[in-house]
Amino acid sequence: xxxAEALASLSTLxxxxxxxxxxxxxxxxxxxxxAGTLAHAVDATPSRASFHLSKMAEAGLVTFxxxxxxxxxxxxxxxxxxxxxxxxxxxxxxxxxxxxCCAIAPKD
Amino acid sequence: xxxAEALASLSTLxxxxxxxxxxxxxxxxxxxxxAGTLAHAVDATPSRASFHLSKMAEAGLVTFxxxxxxxxxxxxxxxxxxxxxxxxxxxxxxxxxxxxCCAIAPKD
DNA sequence: CTTCCATTTCAAAAGTGCTTGAATTATGTC
DNA sequence: GACATAATTCAAGCACTTTTGAAATGGAAG
Numbered sequence: 001x002x003x004a005e006a007l008a009s010l011s012t013l014x015x016x017x018x019x020x021x022x023x024x025x026x027x028x029x030x031x032x033x034x035a036g037t038l039a040h041a042v043d044a045t046p047s048r049a050s051f052h053l054s055k056m057a058e059a060g061l062v063t064f065x066x067x068x069x070x071x072x073x074x075x076x077x078x079x080x081x082x083x084x085x086x087x088x089x090x091x092x093x094x095x096x097x098x099x100x101c102c103a104i105a106p107k108d
Numbered sequence: 109x110x111x112a113e114a115l116a117s118l119s120t121l122x123x124x125x126x127x128x129x130x131x132x133x134x135x136x137x138x139x140x141x142x143a144g145t146l147a148h149a150v151d152a153t154p155s156r157a158s159f160h161l162s163k164m165a166e167a168g169l170v171t172f173x174x175x176x177x178x179x180x181x182x183x184x185x186x187x188x189x190x191x192x193x194x195x196x197x198x199x200x201x202x203x204x205x206x207x208x209c210c211a212i213a214p215k216d
Numbered sequence: 217c218t219t220c221c222a223t224t225t226c227a228a229a230a231g232t233g234c235t236t237g238a239a240t241t242a243t244g245t246c
Numbered sequence: 247g248a249c250a251t252a253a254t255t256c257a258a259g260c261a262c263t264t265t266t267g268a269a270a271t272g273g274a275a276g
Binding site: 119123125153155156159160163174176177 | 264
Binding site for chain 3: 143147154155157159162174179
């Protein structure tokens with residue numbers, strides 16, 4: 001993961017509406033949720049929800065597919081794993097304090 | 109860590125200048141670096157560097173202390189660990205795929 | 217006490233991102 | 247075909263963040 005990709009993911013995560021959508025998608029994994037359900041879950045207008053969902057899809061944090069007239073979004077767990085790895089490994093050089101904070105067993 | 113704190117940390121991390129400063133501080137840990145050295149390291153004017161360092165300190169990602177007329181900044185590894193933990197545990201409910209992505213040993 | 221250096225502060229300008237509501241696309245139903 | 251529903255797109259306005267350069271602060275040295 002490049003620095004630019006990490007920055008894109010981080011700024012996508014750094015918004016309350018999007019973070020809440022993500023949490024709802026975690027709970028709803030792996031089936032996912034429709035745009036409308038997500039909008040309702042975070043109390044957003046359809047247009048606002050669509051805006052934020054586009055941003056998340058663009059950053060690769062979610063995927064979606066269209067069935068009939070509903071669009072179902074699903075969380076992309078690997079994308080979040082990649083951000084975490086970037087912070088832990090590329091930024092913090094696997095520092096033991098950081099690993100300890102998130103209950104990660106020390107590696108080698 | 110509250111959602112609001114997580115959002116504050118994430119948006120602080122989501123900026124190239126700040127992320128680069130953070131990386132420099134990781135390498136320079138635990139001694140830290142002066143504001144001037146950091147400014148030079150990321151190719152920023154003193155005023156710009158100071159602006160970003162304030163933001164990072166405000167978010168708790170770095171600490172600083174003044175000695176003579178130099179201000180030394182140090183990385184706060186625990187703060188980054190807390191962000192990672194928030195993403196991994198509070199957001200992703202410790203999902204195995206996320207843990208696997210960042211080489212985290214599964215936790216029972 | 218004057219000067220120099222490291223850093224911060226400030227106000228204005230520029231840039232970026234978000235929200236809003238209306239219009240649009242596309243699908244299903246009567 | 248007319249209508250309702252799910253979702254997206256668009257343009258305008260608003261809000262927030264960043265940059266810039268000048269001025270201020272505070273400490274050290276001649």
